[in-house]
Structures are given as C-alpha cells and as structure tokens.
Amino acid sequence: MDGRFNTDESYRFPYAVRNSDAAILRFPFPFPEDSYMYSMNVEPHVPAGPVASLHHAFDIDEHYVSECREKARILAEDPERCLVLPHMRQAEWDFVELAMDSLSRDYPDLFALDRDGDRWRWTNRPLEITQDFVFGNAGTLPCGPFEYMARQMQGDFTLQDQRDGDLWMDGGMVTSQADWSLKFDLGMSFGQWHAPVPKAPQMGIFDRALRFLLMLRHGHPVRRLNWTMTINPRLDTSPENFTIWGGDRGSVTADNVADKVHLRVELQSLFRLPRSNAILFSVRCYLLPVGAIARVPKWRSRLHRVLRDLDPALVAYKGLDRYLPQTVAFLSRLDDGAVLSPGIQPDTAILIAVDDLVPR
Amino acid sequence: MMMPRSTGYPAVIADVAPVTPTLRRFDIRATAQPFPPVSAGSHGVFAFGDAVRTWKNPYSIVARSDDGSMLRIIVRLAQGSRGGSAFLHGQGRPGLEITVLGIANLFPVVRKARRHILLSAGVGITPFLSYMDAMDGMGLAYCLHHYCRPEERQAFHALLADRDPGRVVLHDDPDTGRLSEILAAEPVSSRLSMCGPDGFMNWVGAVARDVGFSPGKIHSERFSAPEGGAAFRVDLARSGLSVSVGPEDTLLDALEAAGIEAPCLCRGGACGACRVAVLSGVPDHRDHVLAEAERAAGDCILTCVSRARTATLTLDL
Numbered sequence: 001m002d003g004r005f006n007t008d009e010s011y012r013f014p015y016a017v018r019n020s021d022a023a024i025l026r027f028p029f030p031f032p033e034d035s036y037m038y039s040m041n042v043e044p045h046v047p048a049g050p051v052a053s054l055h056h057a058f059d060i061d062e063h064y065v066s067e068c069r070e071k072a073r074i075l076a077e078d079p080e081r082c083l084v085l086p087h088m089r090q091a092e093w094d095f096v097e098l099a100m101d102s103l104s105r106d107y108p109d110l111f112a113l114d115r116d117g118d119r120w121r122w123t124n125r126p127l128e129i130t131q132d133f134v135f136g137n138a139g140t141l142p143c144g145p146f147e148y149m150a151r152q153m154q155g156d157f158t159l160q161d162q163r164d165g166d167l168w169m170d171g172g173m174v175t176s177q178a179d180w181s182l183k184f185d186l187g188m189s190f191g192q193w194h195a196p197v198p199k200a201p202q203m204g205i206f207d208r209a210l211r212f213l214l215m216l217r218h219g220h221p222v223r224r225l226n227w228t229m230t231i232n233p234r235l236d237t238s239p240e241n242f243t244i245w246g247g248d249r250g251s252v253t254a255d256n257v258a259d260k261v262h263l264r265v266e267l268q269s270l271f272r273l274p275r276s277n278a279i280l281f282s283v284r285c286y287l288l289p290v291g292a293i294a295r296v297p298k299w300r301s302r303l304h305r306v307l308r309d310l311d312p313a314l315v316a317y318k319g320l321d322r323y324l325p326q327t328v329a330f331l332s333r334l335d336d337g338a339v340l341s342p343g344i345q346p347d348t349a350i351l352i353a354v355d356d357l358v359p360r
Numbered sequence: 361m362m363m364p365r366s367t368g369y370p371a372v373i374a375d376v377a378p379v380t381p382t383l384r385r386f387d388i389r390a391t392a393q394p395f396p397p398v399s400a401g402s403h404g405v406f407a408f409g410d411a412v413r414t415w416k417n418p419y420s421i422v423a424r425s426d427d428g429s430m431l432r433i434i435v436r437l438a439q440g441s442r443g444g445s446a447f448l449h450g451q452g453r454p455g456l457e458i459t460v461l462g463i464a465n466l467f468p469v470v471r472k473a474r475r476h477i478l479l480s481a482g483v484g485i486t487p488f489l490s491y492m493d494a495m496d497g498m499g500l501a502y503c504l505h506h507y508c509r510p511e512e513r514q515a516f517h518a519l520l521a522d523r524d525p526g527r528v529v530l531h532d533d534p535d536t537g538r539l540s541e542i543l544a545a546e547p548v549s550s551r552l553s554m555c556g557p558d559g560f561m562n563w564v565g566a567v568a569r570d571v572g573f574s575p576g577k578i579h580s581e582r583f584s585a586p587e588g589g590a591a592f593r594v595d596l597a598r599s600g601l602s603v604s605v606g607p608e609d610t611l612l613d614a615l616e617a618a619g620i621e622a623p624c625l626c627r628g629g630a631c632g633a634c635r636v637a638v639l640s641g642v643p644d645h646r647d648h649v650l651a652e653a654e655r656a657a658g659d660c661i662l663t664c665v666s667r668a669r670t671a672t673l674t675l676d677l
Contacts (some may be wrong), residue, residue, distance in 0.1 A: 087471035090498070094397070118426075163470045164576065215625065215633055217464055218396055277399035277468040 005126060009066035017233035019292055021351050023062055026052040027288050029296075029344045030225040030265050034305040036314075038200040040208055045221035045269045047106075050345035053267060054223070057102035058153060059284055060110065065126050067154045067176075067235065074175040074236050075151070082147045083186050084159065084171035091159045091171065092146035093136055094273035095280055099149045124152055146171060155267075155284035158182070160190075162277055167213060169193055170278075176235035176285045178228045178264060179319065184239070198313040216272045216279060223269040225344075228318045229327075230264045233287045252323035257330045258291030258357075261323055263303065290327060295351040298340050304331035368407065368461040369395055373454050374430065380508075380515040382437045383483055384449055385422075387430050388458055394428030395460065400494035401467035401487050401581070404431065405627050408444070408458040410451065415444030416461060416613070418583055418628040420486035423493065431460065436483040438585055443608070445585075466630050467555070467581035469494055474549040476502040477542075479564050484556030485516070487581060491553070492523060505542060507531045507560065534560075536567060544571040553579040582648040583628035584665045586610045589644065592668035596620065596677045597639055605667070612663040620677055622663055629665035636663055641673035 010016040028051055045057070053059045075081055084092060100122055104113040112123040118135040129152070133140040141148045150157050150173040158172030167190040174182040185193040190210045200206060216222065230237055231248040252260050267284040294300040307320075308328050315321060334357070341347055374389035388406075398421050407416045419433040437449045467487055470476075476495065478488045485506050495502045504523075508516050510532040520528050531538070543552070552573055554564045561580050568578055588608045594615075595602050605614040612634055615622040625633035629647035643661040654660060661673070 087498075090399075097397075161471065162468055163472065215464075215631065217462060217625070274397040274463075275399055277402075277465045 004062065005065040006062050007065045009063060011066070011070045011233055011235045013232075015232050015234070017063070017066075017287070019288060020062060024288065024292050024295060024351060025346055025349070026061070027286055027293075028053045028225055028265050028267050029293075029299050029302075029346070030227040030263075031302050031306050032343050034302055034340065035309050036306045037311065038197075038203060038205055040205060040212075042209075042212065042222050042224045045223035045271075050343055053284075053286065056106040057221070057269075057271075058099065058106070058155075058282065059267065060103070060107055060154065064154055068127060068152060070235055071151060071173075071175045075173075078240060080183055081175050082144075082150065082173040083182055084144060084146050085161075085187070088146075088159050088161060088171040088276070088278065089138075091161070091273050091276035091278035091280075092138075092144060094275050094278065095157070095159065096145045096149045097135070098271060098273065098280065099153060103153075127152060147173060155282060157283070158281045159273075160279040160281060162214065162279065165214065166190055167210065167279060172281075174238075177238055177283075178230070178266070178285075179237055179239055179242075181239045196317070198317050199311070213270060213279060216270060218272040218274045221269055221271040223267060226266040226268055228264050229320055229323075230262045230287060231260050231323065233262060233289070235285060235287070249319065249322045252326050254326055254329065257323070257326045258294065259289050261290045261327050262287045263290065263293060290330065291354075291357070294331070294334055294357055295354070296346045296348060297336075297352065298347045300331055301335040301338065302340055304328065304335040307331065368459045369393065371395075371431070371458050371460055373452055373456045373458055375454060376452060379434055379519055380512045383434050383515075384437070384452070385432065385434050386448065386452060387432050388460070389430055390428065390460075395424055395431050396428065396463065398424045398431070398463060398490070399465050400469050400490040402463050402465040402490070403467075403487075403583075403626065403628075404433070404463045405461040405625075406433070406458055407461050408452070408456060409447065415447060416627055417444040418626050418630075420490070421463065422486050422489045434483060434486050434489075462625065464625055464631065466626060467553075467579070469500075470551050470579065471498065471500070473551040473577075474501065475547060475551070476500060477546055477550050477552050478502060478504040479507075479552065479554040479556075480504070481507040481556030481560040484554070484560070485519075487555050488553070492527070496524075503527050503529065505529045505531060505539075507534055507556070534563065536563075539564070539567045540571055543568050543573065546573075551577050551579065555581050558582070581630065583626070583630050584646055584648065585628070586665045587646070589667045592670070593672045594668075595672060595674045597674055598677055610664060611661070611667065615663060615677070622677065624664055627664045629662055632662065634663045635660050637676035639674040639676055642669040643667075643673065644669045 006018055047055050100113045103111040110125050114121040120133055120135050122131045138145055156174045156176055158169050160167040161170045169185050169188050172182045194206050234245055237245050265286045269282045271280040273280055293303055315324060369390055370392045371388045371390045373386055375387040377385045379385050403418045403420050405416055405418050407414055409415050419435060421431055422434055423432040435445050435448050438445050469491055480488050488504055506516060513530055513532050516530055552568055554561050591605060591607050593602055593604050601618060603614050603618045605611050612622055612624055623634050625631045632649040638659050638661050642658055644667040645655045646665045647662040649662060
C-alpha cells in the first residue's frame with residue numbers, strides 16, 4: 001500500500017474500477033492446486049504469506065476510499081445492513097480496539113490512535129476523520145461503536161456470540177456480500193447459517209470447523225480464502241438487490257468476458273475478542289476481472305483448470321451456470337498445459353502486457 | 361497481537377493475602393506487555409516453580425486491573441494435588457516469577473439470559489467474582505448462593521463485603537429443601553451456573569433437575585487437578601520416541617519434557633484441546649470432556665489429566 005487511492009471509482013453502474021499492476025500481483029488468488037473442493041483450509045492469520053494482501057490484520061489497498069464511500073451509500077439506502085443485538089455491546093468495543101490498534105500499527109502513515117486511559121483520539125487520514133471519544137462510552141461517538149469503525153474499513157464484519165457450545169451470528173455490517181443477507185441470518189447458529197452450502201456438511205467440515213472455532217484463542221487469529229464469481233465489479237451482490245444485479249449474469253459474451261467476469265475472493269479472518277469472548281468474522285472482498293488474472297500466466301492456467309473441472313453442485317450453488325462456458329472458453333485459449341507450481345503465489349513480478357493477450 | 365505468544369506474559373507475584381485457611385489470593389503483575397482484557401469466566405494457565413520443577417496450572421481469573429498491569433487469582437491448598445497449588449501456598453511470595461501462558465474462556469456468561477442464578481462452593485466462587493463484576497457492568501440480573509463451612513463463613517462474608525447484599529447469599533449448611541425452594545422460585549428464563557467440587561455440582565444438578573430446570577439451562581465448569589498414579593510408558597508412533605511418565609508426572613508434562621509439541625489449552629481436563637489418538641493400550645480417562653461412547657472406544661486420550669490402565673500406550677504423535 002503506497003498511500004495513494006483510486007478515489008473516483010464506481011462499484012455500481014456505470015462501473016469504473018481500476019486495478020494497478022501492484023494490486024493485481026497482491027491479489028489473494030484462492031487456488032493452490034489445479035482442482036477445487038471444500039476443505040478445512042484454515043491457517044494462522046500471521047503477517048506473512050505468498051501475497052501481500054495477507055500481510056496485515058486488516059488489509060487496506062488502493063480501493064479503500066472508494067469502497068468506504070460505496071459502503072456509506074449502501075447504508076444510506078438500507079440502514080439495516082448494519083444490525084447488532086444488544087447483548088453484543090462489549091463485543092462492539094472489542095472490535096473498535098482491535099481495528100484501531102491494528103490499523104494504526106500496520107499503517108502508521110494513514111491511521112493514528114492516541115490513548116490516554118479511556119480517552120482516545122482516532123485519526124483516519126484517508127477519510128479525513130479525527131475523533132475524540134471515551135472508550136466504553138457509546139454516547140461519545142456519532143453512532144454505535146461497531147458501526148462507527150466498520151464504516152471505516154473495507155469488507156464485511158459479523159460478530160458471533162459463543163454460548164451453549166455454539167456460535168450465533170448476533171451482529172454485523174454486511175454490504176459487500178456474495179448473495180447472503182444479514183437480516184435473514186441474524187440470530188442464527190453456525191449450523192443454521194451454513195445450511196444452504198452443498199456437500200460440505202456431509203464431509204463433516206462444519207462440525208470440525210465449529211469445534212475448532214470454539215477453541216479459537218485471543219491473539220491467535222486464523223484465516224482462509226473463499227471464492228465465487230461476480231459479473232461487473234459489484235461489491236453489493238445482495239439478495240436485497242438481486243433485481244439490480246441478477247440479470248447481469250446473462251450478459252456475458254465472448255467479446256466482454258475478460259472485462260465483465262470477475263473472480264471474487266473473500267479473505268476471511270477470525271479473531272477471538274477478549275472482553276466479550278465473541279468471535280469477529282472479517283470478510284474482505286477482492287474483485288479482479290479474468291482479463292487481469294490472465295496477465296499472470298500461472299493464475300490464468302490454474303483458473304481455467306479449476307473452472308473446467310468444477311463440481312456441478314458448486315457451479316449451481318455459486319450461480320456460475322450462465323457464464324461459465326464463456327469464461328472457460330476464454331481461459332482455455334490462454335492455458336498452454338504447462339505443469340504449475342503448487343501454492344497461490346504468482347511466480348512472476350512482471351505482468352503480461354494487455355496488448356499481448358489477444359486470443360489466438 | 362498477530363504473533364503467537366508461545367512464551368506467554370512474563371509476570372511476578374506482587375501481593376499475597378489469605379482469604380480462608382485453605383484459600384489464598386495472589387495479585388500478579390505483568391513485567392513486559394500488559395495482560396489482555398479478560399472476559400468473565402476465563403481461566404489462565406500459570407507457569408511457576410523452582411530449580412527442581414515447573415508447574416503449569418489453570419486458575420480462574422478473578423479480576424484484571426483496567427490498565428492490564430494486574431491479574432488476581434485465588435488458589436486453594438488442595439490435598440492430593442500434584443503440588444502446584446501447594447507450592448504457591450508455600451513459596452508464592454512477592455517477587456516470585458510466574459508466566460501467564462495463555463488465557464481462555466470455557467465458562468462464558470450467557471448474556472442473552474434474563475436472569476442468572478450462580479451456585480458455588482469453596483474455591484468455586486472464583487469465576488463468579490468475575491461474573492458479578494461483568495453482570496453489574498452489563499446490567500444483568502443475578503443472585504449468587506455460595507456454600508461454605510461454618511468456620512469459613514466470616515472469611516467469605518469479608519470477601520463479598522462490597523457486593524450488593526440483595527444479590528449474595530451465604531450458606532453454611534447444604535440443605536436440600538432450602539436449595540429446592542430457591543431454585544423452584546426462579547423464573548423459567550433463568551440460567552443456572554455452578555462451580556465447585558464434584559459432589560457439590562452433582563447435588564446442585566440433581567436438585568435443579570428435580571425442580572424442572574432444563575439441562576440446556578444448567579452450566580458448569582469442572583477442572584480436574586491431575587492426580588498421580590502408576591508409572592507408564594508411551595510409545596509415539598510418528599516420532600518413534602518412547603517417553604516414561606512417572607507416578608507424579610502428567611502425560612502432557614512428560615511429552616513436553618521430551619521436546620514433543622503436544623497440543624494443549626486448559627491443562628485441567630476441561631477443554632479437549634490436548635486430545636490425541638490412542639493406537640494401542642487402554643487409557644484411564646480422568647477428564648470432563650469425552651462422551652461415554654468416546655471413553656468406551658478408548659481410541660483417544662486427553663493428555664493433560666488422563667493416564668494409562670496398561671503399562672504402555674501407543675499415541676499418534
């Protein structure tokens with residue numbers, strides 16, 4: 001992150017989102033192998049990893065200012081995208097502390113936190129915010145503490161209460177989601193909100209994941225990558241707005257596939273919150289058009305092989321049916337069949353020029 | 361925040377005070393980074409000892425100072441323990457180095473409950489001292505009933521002196537009829553949390569079920585002080601090592617002493633994090649985690665408290 005932001009981007013029609021070469025190379029490409037199936041792909045969320053987007057507790061990139069503006073617009077149109085149940089108040093403050101501590105430590109040029117006992121001053125230079133407040137006193141902030149901080153961060157956040165040997169989604173702010181609704185899932189248990197996912201329950205993945213998360217320790221966050229695909233650089237693919245974006249899935253042609261079809265990756269990280277014993281679930285969304293992925297030879301070949309061989313149940317669940325053939329056709333012309341290295345790292349520091357991507 | 365703290369939080373004992381003849385309060389001061397905030401019901405695993413031996417014992421965290429410089433615990437002088445608590449009672453003076461290896465919560469407050477009834481005996485009061493602070497802060501309704509011996513009544517009265525007298529009741533007589541009345545008067549929305557010796561919790565649990573508390577609204581925390589037993593040997597299938605476990609050692613301590621990175625969290629048979637697969641031999645289960653079917657199957661063991669019925673066990677380590 002070099003401190004410069006693409007401040008004039010649009011995540012709704014008319015779409016206007018740019019990715020610099022640096023942003024492409026730090027993309028958290030989600031496929032370490034040539035085929036994909038659900039797995040417990042959880043690892044410690046430590047400041048290390050094969051791409052730079054994994055190197056911070058909460059990743060800030062060149063889209064930060066534009067994404068926060070888009071989030072504010074969605075919340076203005078639909079305030080119930082942010083819902084927190086009353087018993088999660090301590091978890092809200094846990095989140096404020098974790099976010100402010102992490103951002104000011106990881107990006108001292110952008111954020112600052114000055115603490116004098118419970119009198120705190122928060123400075124957010126990209127959004128031009130300076131806020132004096134009393135930690136623990138919600139009346140000293142312009143809105144609820146969770147909402148206040150989540151508005152200043154890329155991605156979605158949910159708060160899970162832990163009780164009765166289960167996790168309960170009892171709060172969150174969700175504006176960049178892959179077709180699920182906080183309004184619908186609020187108050188559900190771990191098993192309930194995962195009920196629509198195919199295959200994984202039969203594989204025992206959710207039972208193991210819940211057991212693992214119930215033991216999650218403060219100071220030892222974990223992460224995983226999840227993925228789907230989205231037409232156009234649209235963060236808000238919500239059920240609430242399905243009528244706006246759902247039809248776009250029928251608009252993909254051989255001529256526009258490179259620009260329209262985006263690989264949507266969620267960097268999901270989970271943090272135990274110390275005061276409340278709740279768990280913060282952070283879902284940081286990255287959108288990259290397949291035309292940009294094609295500029296990394298390893299990634300375009302791997303994406304081709306994964307999509308070509310994807311289980312039909314996952315194709316249906318992820319809603320890829322209507323544009324998968326065009327996408328696979330585009331990528332197949334760019335896959336030379338070479339053996340690819342395991343892992344997600346791009347294996348290059350230089351991107352192929354766009355002009356050299358013309359299909360044969 | 362991001363780096364695993366395998367070395368824990370270094371600290372020293374700052375103050376020691378008797379609570380009862382068998383309970384002693386220790387205030388522990390951080391000597392490097394401050395302690396993290398702590399949720400009510402949490403325990404820490406504390407490492408301490410002398411040149412001869414190191415103990416790693418779990419204790420409920422009674423309180424943390426707002427600035428994170430201090431943690432408070434209360435330790436019972438237990439008969440038949442492996443000696444860590446006895447060491448603290450005998451040698452735990454200001455200045456003794458003590459490391460907080462980790463903090464976790466296996467007994468969190470159910471914040472959604474309308475009302476909480478807390479039942480404790482002896483040292484079982486420790487998690488509820490943090491519960492009551494948290495519940496006062498959150499505005500939750502609660503009542504604590506603490507059971508003690510008649511000769512300890514004055515000491516517990518002093519310990520609870522600054523609490524709301526309408527919310528704290530001391531009993532020096534375990535009267536089943538009286539407990540039945542107390543529990544039967546609770547509204548159906550109340551949650552019951554209990555902590556104390558096994559006999560006490562079995563008694564409370566039976567009375568609560570008799571008056572109609574649903575099992576899902578009864579919460580407890582049980583830690584086991586690891587007790588010794590016959591020496592045995594473990595053969596480790598993956599590393600090919602053999603490790604001897606002496607009569608006073610725990611299996612987990614013996615594995616760690618042999619340089620094996622064995623999983624663990626609570627070190628008191630309460631969380632299940634140290635579960636390891638048993639490939640041969642018969643385990644002697646002493647934990648509070650495994651279901652009956654898992655005990656009977658005999659194919660796993662919690663290394664922090666359990667031992668062996670056979671001379672050797674083969675573990676998947």
